[in-house]
Amino acid sequence: MIKFILSSLPVAALAVATLGIASPWTSAPAEAAGSAPTPPAQKWSWQGPFGTFERPALRRGLQVHLEICSACHSLDLVAYRALSEIGLSDDEIKAVASEFVVVDGPDDDGDMFEREALPADHFVAPFENDNAARASNGGALPPDLSLMTKARVHGPDYLYGLLTGYVDPPVGVEVMPGMYYNEYYPGHQIAMAPPIDDDLVEYADGTAATTDQIARDVTTFLAWAAEPELEERKRLGVKVMLVILILTGFLYALKKRIWADQH
Amino acid sequence: MASKFMENSVVKWVEYRLPVFSFVDHSLGSQYPTPKNLNYWWNFGSLAGIILMIMIISGIFLAMNYTPHVDHAFDSVERIMRDVNYGWLIRYIHMNGASMFFIVVYIHMFRGLYFGSYKAPREVLWIIGVFVLLTMMATAFMGYVLPWGQMSFWGATVITNLFSAIPIVGDSIVTLFWGGFSVDNPTLNRFYALHYLLPFVIVGLVFFHIWALHVHGSNNPLGIDRKGPEDSIPFHPYFTVKDLFGLGVFMLFFLAFVFYSPNYLGHPDNYIEANPLVTPPHIVPEWYFLPFYAILRAFTTDFFLYQIISLGGWLMSAKLAGVLAMFASILLLLLLPWLDRSKVRSNRFRPLNVWFFWIFFLDCIWLGYIGGKPAEGSFIWMGQIATTYYFAHILIVIPVISIIERPKPIPESISVAVTASGK
Numbered sequence: 242m243i244k245f246i247l248s249s250l251p252v253a254a255l256a257v258a259t260l261g262i263a264s265p266w267t268s269a270p271a272e273a274a275g276s277a278p279t280p281p282a283q284k285w286s287w288q289g290p291f292g293t294f295e296r297p298a299l300r301r302g303l304q305v306h307l308e309i310c311s312a313c314h315s316l317d318l319v320a321y322r323a324l325s326e327i328g329l330s331d332d333e334i335k336a337v338a339s340e341f342v343v344v345d346g347p348d349d350d351g352d353m354f355e356r357e358a359l360p361a362d363h364f365v366a367p368f369e370n371d372n373a374a375r376a377s378n379g380g381a382l383p384p385d386l387s388l389m390t391k392a393r394v395h396g397p398d399y400l401y402g403l404l405t406g407y408v409d410p411p412v413g414v415e416v417m418p419g420m421y422y423n424e425y426y427p428g429h430q431i432a433m434a435p436p437i438d439d440d441l442v443e444y445a446d447g448t449a450a451t452t453d454q455i456a457r458d459v460t461t462f463l464a465w466a467a468e469p470e471l472e473e474r475k476r477l478g479v480k481v482m483l484v485i486l487i488l489t490g491f492l493y494a495l496k497k498r499i500w501a502d503q504h
Numbered sequence: 505m506a507s508k509f510m511e512n513s514v515v516k517w518v519e520y521r522l523p524v525f526s527f528v529d530h531s532l533g534s535q536y537p538t539p540k541n542l543n544y545w546w547n548f549g550s551l552a553g554i555i556l557m558i559m560i561i562s563g564i565f566l567a568m569n570y571t572p573h574v575d576h577a578f579d580s581v582e583r584i585m586r587d588v589n590y591g592w593l594i595r596y597i598h599m600n601g602a603s604m605f606f607i608v609v610y611i612h613m614f615r616g617l618y619f620g621s622y623k624a625p626r627e628v629l630w631i632i633g634v635f636v637l638l639t640m641m642a643t644a645f646m647g648y649v650l651p652w653g654q655m656s657f658w659g660a661t662v663i664t665n666l667f668s669a670i671p672i673v674g675d676s677i678v679t680l681f682w683g684g685f686s687v688d689n690p691t692l693n694r695f696y697a698l699h700y701l702l703p704f705v706i707v708g709l710v711f712f713h714i715w716a717l718h719v720h721g722s723n724n725p726l727g728i729d730r731k732g733p734e735d736s737i738p739f740h741p742y743f744t745v746k747d748l749f750g751l752g753v754f755m756l757f758f759l760a761f762v763f764y765s766p767n768y769l770g771h772p773d774n775y776i777e778a779n780p781l782v783t784p785p786h787i788v789p790e791w792y793f794l795p796f797y798a799i800l801r802a803f804t805t806d807f808f809l810y811q812i813i814s815l816g817g818w819l820m821s822a823k824l825a826g827v828l829a830m831f832a833s834i835l836l837l838l839l840l841p842w843l844d845r846s847k848v849r850s851n852r853f854r855p856l857n858v859w860f861f862w863i864f865f866l867d868c869i870w871l872g873y874i875g876g877k878p879a880e881g882s883f884i885w886m887g888q889i890a891t892t893y894y895f896a897h898i899l900i901v902i903p904v905i906s907i908i909e910r911p912k913p914i915p916e917s918i919s920v921a922v923t924a925s926g927k
Contacts, residue, residue: 482759499745500742
């Protein structure tokens with residue numbers, strides 16, 4: 242057995258080596274297969290140097306995530322407590338968390354036990370592990386959504402494009418069983434069924450839940466989930482840039498003055 | 505000003521025992537004579553030193569919160585971004601600081617190329633600088649692996665695999681780098697250790713770089729030696745204030761990225777956790793490696809340069825040729841002081857060479873563009889032409905021009921030239 246493992250190691254190393262070194266050269270077909278049109282640029286409230294997330298949209302987006310997305314997708318990097326940043330009160334956060342069950346322990350008897358999630362817990366994943374997720378989704382793994390707008394080219398525009406990009410396949414294109422045709426998904430064939438539709442959620446704030454509205458709201462929420470520091474970053478940025486601009490102005494004046502006797 | 509400060513009794517007490525104040529004054533103060541005609545391209549040396557410090561300080565704070573383990577590295581970086589106080593600021597400074605470091609150093613090097621700063625008596629200064637660049641590249645490459653995203657993992661896999669092209673010992677070297685048979689936890693651990701070590705090696709090299717600089721002082725835009733005291737002004741206050749103003753302008757540029765486009769220079773795939781089973785469709789290194797990546801990929805079996813150096817494919821594989829060419833593209837810079845026979849330093853007085861300087865500059869930009877594109881279609885031969893010119897420039901164009909060119913008349917002295925131009 243040990244001999245077998247030892248003798249197979251060089252083969253494994255070679256395989257990995259070939260895979261690794263070949264990939265930049267073989268990227269061409271993958272690139273061609275993965276070609277998808279650039280999603281149209283949308284207007285988002287958090288763009289620009291003073292941009293902020295729209296609070297009502299964040300709340301609606303959270304509702305969409307909890308009612309629709311979280312059935313299949315995890316949001317591992319976000320803690321329930323972080324929802325205070327988008328304006329949820331402590332009680333509201335507790336209420337959201339308490340809908341979920343986490344396994345904790347071991348207790349004093351050495352047993353694991355189940356309890357309600359607390360604000361300190363991270364968003365509870367819908368599946369125990371990746372294999373369970375694949376098993377329930379026809380072999381496809383629903384990706385974690387925590388960094389979705391940072392981890393895709395064109396970020397939020399792509400996400401919005403994907404959610405609203407389910408169209409009938411062009412004539413002659415055969416969609417594989419269990420797959421759906423999406424305009425903006427690389428390769429166009431995606432395992433995720435169209436996740437949203439008009440009136441699929443009933444918004445707590447009474448906003449009309451059109452497909453477009455739902456896609457925008459959940460994109461806003463996931464953009465926050467990916468960059469919860471965005472508002473603070475931009476606020477601090479304005480101050481820091483102003484201070485350095487003024488300081489640089491003074492330094493320029495000082496430089497002029499010191500160099501005056503040299504000109 | 506300096507003398508009044510030196511008369512302070514505490515200063516005198518310390519100075520008598522450790523002459524640190526006169527040391528600083530001779531290094532960066534009023535006792536360090538500097539050519540009076542330096543332009544703003546001479547700001548980039550001190551800028552590079554400051555960014556090195558910014559990188560080391562921000563890096564130490566990141567290290568306090570980072571976990572070098574394949575199961576935790578990605579999440580620990582996200583914890584820095586989300587839960588550590590101002591962790592996002594520290595990480596974005598460090599992340600974009602790497603790009604800024606390369607921007608500044610590349611400008612610094614092209615300045616040296618344009619004004620002939622590598623020529624006698626500054627050859628050793630230039631050579632140390634090339635080693636600083638090489639160490640920076642190793643440091644940046646290993647640092648990019650640490651967040652353990654998809655590009656971290658696959659970039660590390662591609663680049664470490666290059667060494668397997670070395671005959672006989674190649675595979676053993678790769679195994680040694682990996683600490684196993686693929687990029688895995690031991691690889692991450694040793695890269696982390698080295699990423700922490702190498703910046704201090706850079707500091708050491710920079711010490712020698714500055715020491716060598718201080719022997720003959722800065723070159724200048726005219727490329728002529730200082731003849732007398734009328735050609736010099738003290739470093740302080742003239743260049744301290746000029747460098748500080750330049751630093752202010754540069755910080756505005758740097759922090760605009762940090763605060764408003766922190767991920768513009770990065771790759772989205774690195775926000776996906778490393779997965780050895782899924783290869784990204786298009787593996788690209790960070791932008792500052794793209795020209796060298798283009799040179800590496802230019803060497804296909806039908807590339808005529810490969811056919812020449814491998815004696816028709818007999819001596820080495822195209823992969824090995826590409827790896828050697830990539831390293832040669834930097835190491836050849838070490839020979840520049842001897843390849844360039846011209847005694848005239850500044851391109852202001854080299855009417856023929858200055859054209860080829862700009863062609864070389866554009867060639868490097870072009871290589872960078874090609875390096876970011878998939879190796880397919882016309883990108884292949886365009887990369888091969890650019891690669892050919894890169895080596896032809898260093899090995900043929902520079903030596904030949906330096907012999908046949910008739911330089912313009914050189915000014916008598918710095919002060920004469922500066923007074924004549926009314927500056």
